Amino acid sequence: EISACLVGSEMCIRDSMNSNQITGNININWFNFSHLLYLDLGNNFINGTIPNNIQYLDSLEYLSLENNQLSGIIPHSLCGLNTLLYIELSSNYLSHTIPYNINNLTLLQYFYIDNNYITGSIPMQLFLLDKLEYLYVDNNYISSSIPEGVYNLSSIQYIDISLNAITRSIPHNLYALNTLLYIDLDNNMLTGSIDRSIHTLHSLQYLYLYNNYLTGTLPVGINQLYKLQYIDIDSNYITGNLTSVLKNLTSLQYIDLNNNLLTSTLPDDITTLYSIQSILLQNNFLTGPIPPQMSNLQFLEFLYLDRNSLTGAIPVGIYELYNLFYCDLHSNMLSGSVAKEISNLQQLLYLDISSNYITSSIPIEIGYVYELQYLDVYDNQITGSIPSSIGLLQQVIYLHLNYNFMNGTLPMELGNLLELEYLVLGTNGFTGTIPTSLGQLLQLESLDLSFTALTGSIPTELCELSSLYSLTLNNAALSGSIPESLGGLSSVLLLDLSYNQLTGRVPSSIGQLTVLRDVDLSYNALTSSLPVSLSQLLQLQSLILSANQLTGPLLNITALPELFQLVASDNRFTGTLPYNIGTATAITSLNLTNNNMHGSLPSGLGQLYALEVLSLSGNHFTGSLPLALSSLTHLYDLDISRNALT
Numbered sequence: 281e282i283s284a285c286l287v288g289s290e291m292c293i294r295d296s297m298n299s300n301q302i303t304g305n306i307n308i309n310w311f312n313f314s315h316l317l318y319l320d321l322g323n324n325f326i327n328g329t330i331p332n333n334i335q336y337l338d339s340l341e342y343l344s345l346e347n348n349q350l351s352g353i354i355p356h357s358l359c360g361l362n363t364l365l366y367i368e369l370s371s372n373y374l375s376h377t378i379p380y381n382i383n384n385l386t387l388l389q390y391f392y393i394d395n396n397y398i399t400g401s402i403p404m405q406l407f408l409l410d411k412l413e414y415l416y417v418d419n420n421y422i423s424s425s426i427p428e429g430v431y432n433l434s435s436i437q438y439i440d441i442s443l444n445a446i447t448r449s450i451p452h453n454l455y456a457l458n459t460l461l462y463i464d465l466d467n468n469m470l471t472g473s474i475d476r477s478i479h480t481l482h483s484l485q486y487l488y489l490y491n492n493y494l495t496g497t498l499p500v501g502i503n504q505l506y507k508l509q510y511i512d513i514d515s516n517y518i519t520g521n522l523t524s525v526l527k528n529l530t531s532l533q534y535i536d537l538n539n540n541l542l543t544s545t546l547p548d549d550i551t552t553l554y555s556i557q558s559i560l561l562q563n564n565f566l567t568g569p570i571p572p573q574m575s576n577l578q579f580l581e582f583l584y585l586d587r588n589s590l591t592g593a594i595p596v597g598i599y600e601l602y603n604l605f606y607c608d609l610h611s612n613m614l615s616g617s618v619a620k621e622i623s624n625l626q627q628l629l630y631l632d633i634s635s636n637y638i639t640s641s642i643p644i645e646i647g648y649v650y651e652l653q654y655l656d657v658y659d660n661q662i663t664g665s666i667p668s669s670i671g672l673l674q675q676v677i678y679l680h681l682n683y684n685f686m687n688g689t690l691p692m693e694l695g696n697l698l699e700l701e702y703l704v705l706g707t708n709g710f711t712g713t714i715p716t717s718l719g720q721l722l723q724l725e726s727l728d729l730s731f732t733a734l735t736g737s738i739p740t741e742l743c744e745l746s747s748l749y750s751l752t753l754n755n756a757a758l759s760g761s762i763p764e765s766l767g768g769l770s771s772v773l774l775l776d777l778s779y780n781q782l783t784g785r786v787p788s789s790i791g792q793l794t795v796l797r798d799v800d801l802s803y804n805a806l807t808s809s810l811p812v813s814l815s816q817l818l819q820l821q822s823l824i825l826s827a828n829q830l831t832g833p834l835l836n837i838t839a840l841p842e843l844f845q846l847v848a849s850d851n852r853f854t855g856t857l858p859y860n861i862g863t864a865t866a867i868t869s870l871n872l873t874n875n876n877m878h879g880s881l882p883s884g885l886g887q888l889y890a891l892e893v894l895s896l897s898g899n900h901f902t903g904s905l906p907l908a909l910s911s912l913t914h915l916y917d918l919d920i921s922r923n924a925l926t
Contacts, residue, residue, distance in 0.1 A: 301324060303324070303325045303326065304327070305328030305329075306321070306328060313337055318341065319337070321348070322345060330352065330355055330358065335361065338360075338363065341366065342364075343358075345369050348371075350369070351373040353377075354379055359384045362385060363387060364385050365387055366390040369396070370395050370416070374398060377401075378398060378417070383406070388409050390414045391409075391414065391415055391416070391417075393417050395420075396420055398420040398422055402417065402422060408429070411435050415436060415440070418441060418443050418444070422445065423446070426448075428451045428453050430454050430457070431453035435459060436460055437460060440464040441464070442465060442468065443468075449472025450472065452475055452477065455475055455477040461483055465489050466489060473494065473497070474494065476499040478499055479504040481505060482504070485509045486509060487505075487508065487510065487512070491516075494513065495517045495518070495519070497521075498525045498537075499525075500525055502529075505529070509533045511535050514536045514539050514560065520543065520544075521542065522546070524547070524549065526547065526549040526550055529553055531555055534557060535558070537560070538561060538563050538564070539562070543567070545567055545568030546590070551574055551597075554576065562588070563586070565589060566588040567589045568590065568591060569592030569595070570609075574598050577601060578601070580601050580603060581603055583604065584606070584608045585609050586611050587612075594618070605630065606629060606630040607628065610634040612635075612636050613636065614636040615637040616640075617640035619643070626649070626651065630652075630653065631655050634658035635659045641664025641665070641667075642657070642667060642670075644667045644669045647673060650674070651675055652673050654676070655680070657681055658680045658682045663685045666688070666691055671691065673697060677700060679700060679703050679704070680702065681704065682707050682708070683707045686709060687710060694715060694717060694721075695717025697721060700721050703728070706730035710729070711733045711735070712735065713734065714729065720741075723747055725771075727745070728752045729752070730753060730754045730756065730776070734756045734757060743769055745768075747771055751772055751776070752774065754776040754780070760782065762777065764787045771795065775793070775798070777801050777804070780804050781804065781805060783805045784808075785811070786811055786830075790811060791812075794818070797820060797822070797842075798821060802827050803827040806828040807830065815836050821844055822843075823835075823848075825847065830852060831852045834855060834872070837864045838863045843866055844867055844868045845869045846867065849872060852876055855877060855879075857882055857885075861885060861888070862888065867888050869891075870894050871895040873895045874898035879902065881905065881906055882906070883906045883907075883908050885908065886912065889912065892916055894917070897919045897923065898921075901920070
């Protein structure tokens with residue numbers, strides 16, 4: 281019990297029991313501690329409420345109860361301790377409102393009640409505490425607006441009211457707090473604009489206003505905040521341009537204005553931010569070229585300019601940012617080539633230039649960016665082959681070259697990328713065979729070689745990739761049989777081998793792929809009957825087998841409880857529909873067009889209440905159409921033509 285820990289002299293002036301795993305309620309004979317100055321019970325497991333008789337600790341200057349399990353209200357009696365300098369009640373379960381008599385704490389300098397369940401508004405009385413330096417009420421449920429009386433906080437240095445439900449605009453009087461170093465109002469519901477008098481906050485170092493509903497332009501006066509180090513106003517509705525706004529901010533280390541409505545070009549002023557480490561301007565409407573003097577930013581580590589309308593080439597200056605870790609330029613209109621100077625970026629971990637108009641080939645020097653983990657050049661106009669130097673990227677995890685005009689053979693050196701998890705090379709003009717060395721990529725989770733001109737057989741080595749969950753080899757020119765060792769792909773969810781020239785039978789080992797959900801083997805030349813083991817795929821949702829030469833009876837779809845789509849058209853299947861087909865209740869699409877199936881249509885079809893597409897044309901079904909089909913209210917495509925139905 282806490283009371284047992286506190287028994288001692290009436291003259292005790294300090295007691296700290298921080299991080300002692302204390303449990304139970306606060307149950308103190310407060311009268312014995314009238315001379316206590318310092319009480320720290322933080323980081324324990326204390327529950328219950330803050331007792332009202334705390335008022336008898338009338339010499340207390342420091343009170344810390346943070347990171348416990350306290351609940352209930354902040355008692356008004358706490359505000360009778362007018363000697364308090366420091367209150368920390370953070371990270372509890374305290375609720376209700378801030379006490380209206382908090383103005384009695386005239387000496388208070390530090391007030392922390394963040395990470396609780398405080399509701400209501402911020403009382404005007406709080407802003408009468410002219411000695412308050414630190415105010416943290418973030419991550420609560422406080423509503424209404426910031427009172428105009430905020431200007432009374434003449435000693436304030438840190439304000440954090442983030443993660444609440446504060447509404448209306450930032451009061452004009454707040455800009456009079458010339459002692460303010462840090463203000464965080466993010467994740468509220470603030471509206472209106474940032475006042476042009478912001479330049480009066482000449483001590484400000486940190487400005488966080490992100491995730492609000494702020495509008496208007498950025499006031500030019502920001503460029504007079506010479507001490508500003510961090511500015512984050514992302515995810516608002518800020519308009520206009522950045523011209524002159526960033527000028528003179530030589531102390532700025534971090535700027536985040538992403539997800540706004542900024543227009544115009546990137547000003548040259550951005551290249552004078554000599555201390556900058558992070559620039560995040562993505563998802564705006566910025567146009568024009570990237571300034572060529574980017575090499576001035578020698579401390580830059582993170583550059584995000586993606587999802588704008590930037591044009592021109594990637595300036596050589598970017599390749600001189602020797603401390604750059606992340607560079608994201610995707611979804612712009614950039615052109616030109618990737619320069620050989622990219623090898624200068626020895627710290628680079630992440631490069632995304634996808635969805636631009638980059639031309640030419642990938643330079644050999646890309647292999648010398650040894651720390652690179654993520655490379656995405658998807659959806660450009662890149663030509664040429666993959667350089668064999670790519671095999672030097674020993675740290676790369678994600679390699680995405682899809683949707684370009686690349687050609688040549690796939691280098692065996694791809695098999696050296698032992699950390700690789702995603703290899704996406706589809707929709708290119710690659711020729712030759714699939715390198716057997718890809719079987720060495722034991723961390724690989726997704727392999728896409730679709731829409732290429734690759735030939736030859738599927739290497740059995742691929743079937744050793746037990747971490748692979750997606751294998752898409754469709755729309756190539758692969759031949760030969762599907763390897764019997766396919767069952768080694770024990771994690772695969774998606775298997776697409778469609779639109780190739782594969783022959784032979786579907787291997788029985790497919791039944792070992794117990795987590796398989798989607799299979800597409802259509803438009804090949806597969807023969808023979810389906811393996812019985814297909815019925816073991818209890819997670820299977822979609823099976824597409826159309827345009828092959830498969831024979832024998834259809835698989836027992838009633839054994840596949842998750843199957844919603846079966847397309848087996850244009851084959852040579854025989855036999856009848858199962859009499860208990862009504863138990864396959866997940867089915868939404870069933871297409872058996874152009875086969876050799878016969879017999880009557882079972883009445884159980886009328887129990888497939890989710891069915892939307894039923895195509896049985898071009899078979900030998902007889903008998904009459906079951907009346908129960910009229911109960912299929914979701915059915916919009918029914919084709920039973922070219923049968924012998926009466």
